[in-house]
Amino acid sequence: MSLSRKTALAGVYEHPARxxxxxxxxxxxxxxxxxxxDDAGLKIQDVDGLCTTGMGMSGMGIVGFCDYLNLTPNFVxxxxxxxxxxxxxTAHAAAAIAAGLCNIAVVVYGSTAASQRFAIGTGGxxxxxxxxxxxxxxxxxxTTVGAYAMMARRHMHxxxxxxxxxxxxxxxxxxxxxxxxAAKYRDPITVEDVMASRIISSPLHLLDCCIISDGGGxxxxxxxxxxxxxxxxxxxxxxxxxxxxxxxxxxxxxxxxAAAQSGRLAFERAGVIxxxxxxxxxxxxxxxTVMMTLENLGFCKRGEGGAFVSGGRLxxxxxxxxxxxxxxxxxxxxxxxxxxxxxxxxxxxxxxxGPRQVKDCELALCHGTGGALGTRxxxxxxxxxxx
Amino acid sequence: xxxxxSDQKKYAKPLPRIDEENRPWWEAxxxxxxxxxxxRDCGDLRYYPRALCTNCLSPRTEWLRCGGKxxxxxxxxxxxxxxxxxxxxxxxxxxxxxxxEGLKVLTNLVECKPDEVKIGMPVEAVFEDATPAVTLxxxxxxx
Ligand SMILES: [Zn+2]
Numbered sequence: 001m002s003l004s005r006k007t008a009l010a011g012v013y014e015h016p017a018r019x020x021x022x023x024x025x026x027x028x029x030x031x032x033x034x035x036x037x038d039d040a041g042l043k044i045q046d047v048d049g050l051c052t053t054g055m056g057m058s059g060m061g062i063v064g065f066c067d068y069l070n071l072t073p074n075f076v077x078x079x080x081x082x083x084x085x086x087x088x089x090t091a092h093a094a095a096a097i098a099a100g101l102c103n104i105a106v107v108v109y110g111s112t113a114a115s116q117r118f119a120i121g122t123g124g125x126x127x128x129x130x131x132x133x134x135x136x137x138x139x140x141x142x143t144t145v146g147a148y149a150m151m152a153r154r155h156m157h158x159x160x161x162x163x164x165x166x167x168x169x170x171x172x173x174x175x176x177x178x179x180x181x182a183a184k185y186r187d188p189i190t191v192e193d194v195m196a197s198r199i200i201s202s203p204l205h206l207l208d209c210c211i212i213s214d215g216g217g218x219x220x221x222x223x224x225x226x227x228x229x230x231x232x233x234x235x236x237x238x239x240x241x242x243x244x245x246x247x248x249x250x251x252x253x254x255x256x257x258a259a260a261q262s263g264r265l266a267f268e269r270a271g272v273i274x275x276x277x278x279x280x281x282x283x284x285x286x287x288x289t290v291m292m293t294l295e296n297l298g299f300c301k302r303g304e305g306g307a308f309v310s311g312g313r314l315x316x317x318x319x320x321x322x323x324x325x326x327x328x329x330x331x332x333x334x335x336x337x338x339x340x341x342x343x344x345x346x347x348x349x350x351x352x353x354g355p356r357q358v359k360d361c362e363l364a365l366c367h368g369t370g371g372a373l374g375t376r377x378x379x380x381x382x383x384x385x386x387x
Numbered sequence: 388x389x390x391x392x393s394d395q396k397k398y399a400k401p402l403p404r405i406d407e408e409n410r411p412w413w414e415a416x417x418x419x420x421x422x423x424x425x426x427r428d429c430g431d432l433r434y435y436p437r438a439l440c441t442n443c444l445s446p447r448t449e450w451l452r453c454g455g456k457x458x459x460x461x462x463x464x465x466x467x468x469x470x471x472x473x474x475x476x477x478x479x480x481x482x483x484x485x486x487x488e489g490l491k492v493l494t495n496l497v498e499c500k501p502d503e504v505k506i507g508m509p510v511e512a513v514f515e516d517a518t519p520a521v522t523l524x525x526x527x528x529x530x
Contacts, residue, residue, distance in 0.1 A: 132409070135409065136493065140495045141495070150463045153506070247434075252491065
């Protein structure tokens with residue numbers, strides 16, 4: 001059974017807040033739900049599916065949020081696999097709708113990471129949970145940035161990748177942020193600026209790392225048929241894939257990511273190839289995340305990422321525009337960024353992106369990476385089209 | 388148990404939770420010996436220690452003595468970590484080393500500076516007695 005074009009995204013909303021000390025996480029989420037329903041032309045009473053998770057939420061947070069909005073949906077999904085969760089939840093909602101489990105599903109996220117002063121990347125305890133695997137890692141001081149930095153170091157060793165090539169990614173994201181009025185950091189930067197910023201965990205500099213902001217967003221998933229009767233041109237879901245990678249009992253090739261598997265599944269299910277994609281939203285927790293994800297999704301060969309990201313290819317007017325909203329590196333990163341990947345892709349497919357609009361954008365890809373590349377991570381891929 | 392609690396007060400970094408599943412690993416380290424698990428049915432080696440073979444799900448396990456020789460697979464010098472115990476230790480080196488037996492292990496490299504470390508460099512196990520109850524497996528440049 002194929003999901004292709006059976007379901008669509010009918011409404012999206014990105015919360016404008018980047019610092020909201022006076023709002024609760026649930027308030028940001030509820031305002032985001034309202035925004036996405038307004039965008040679709042639907043009412044709260046139409047919602048019969050709800051998907052959410054969050055770092056600031058308890059394990060049963062989805063039930064608490066349903067309480068907050070007085071919802072009793074027929075379908076709930078609280079898949080929690082890190083920042084990619086909302087990309088995976090979008091696919092789960094689509095599958096649930098195609099299977100008749102619900103009709104209108106909302107995927108929502110909200111966070112007050114910045115105003116609550118979460119040390120997302122350098123807290124140390126960020127990777128120190130109570131699971132059996134953590135007993136062999138937490139004593140050595142793993143940070144999120146450190147786990148990615150080890151991958152950057154290995155990539156440099158295997159393929160000759162340079163810090164300047166990684167910096168190109170940060171520079172491009174900042175250029176895109178300069179064209180996004182809602183982005184947190186909008187002043188252009190250069191490769192030299194990235195190289196001159198302090199090392200957080202070698203070889204990654206401060207400007208190789210995502211920012212910390214508050215924020216939230218929501219999207220509405222429904223059947224393609226229903227979506228065609230709503231306010232906007234639908235963004236059809238063509239294909240999806242998800243999986244995880246981990247140290248594999250001590251035997252992993254760390255240059256291979258979850259994206260290699262989730263991407264292959266999504267492309268196969270969508271019936272398209274990387275060269276068909278007009279723009280991509282690639283989770284940019286760190287510059288190295290983008291480079292390795294592009295390789296693992298098959299946009300270039302493994303090891304060719306350094307050359308691939310150079311020469312302006314990833315700019316909004318380049319051959320493969322990436323993260324036109326400015327990404328987590330410059331626009332917003334409230335801890336889990338997956339939902340913003342889907343929101344911006346839908347806006348691009350609708351042609352709503354103003355100065356940063358990608359020309360003739362008909363086919364978009366979103367890939368979320370959750371967790372830490374150097375230890376355990378998840379990957380979720382979505383392929384979307386506007387016809 | 389009272390001892391473990393007072394140890395934890397002096398030693399600010401996180402300590403592992405030792406239980407029936409992992410006790411042989413931690414007891415070997417306490418003796419300054421390195422043992423990894425090998426499946427008695429299919430021969431698959433695994434790290435970290437767990438009750439079942441991931442290849443055949445057999446619970447029949449033997450412990451294989453390792454020489455403690457390894458090579459650096461990758462590393463990072465951590466310049467920023469706000470967690471207690473680590474913020475006082477900056478910069479410290481976190482690394483994956485690949486044991487001669489073929490398994491990659493997350494660890495710290497000690498007795499060397501970040502700019503002395505190279506991927507592929509031979510390293511050897513050192514046993515750091517963090518507390519009377521817990522010894523950690525770290526590595527230093529091979530001598
Ligand atoms: Zn076995």
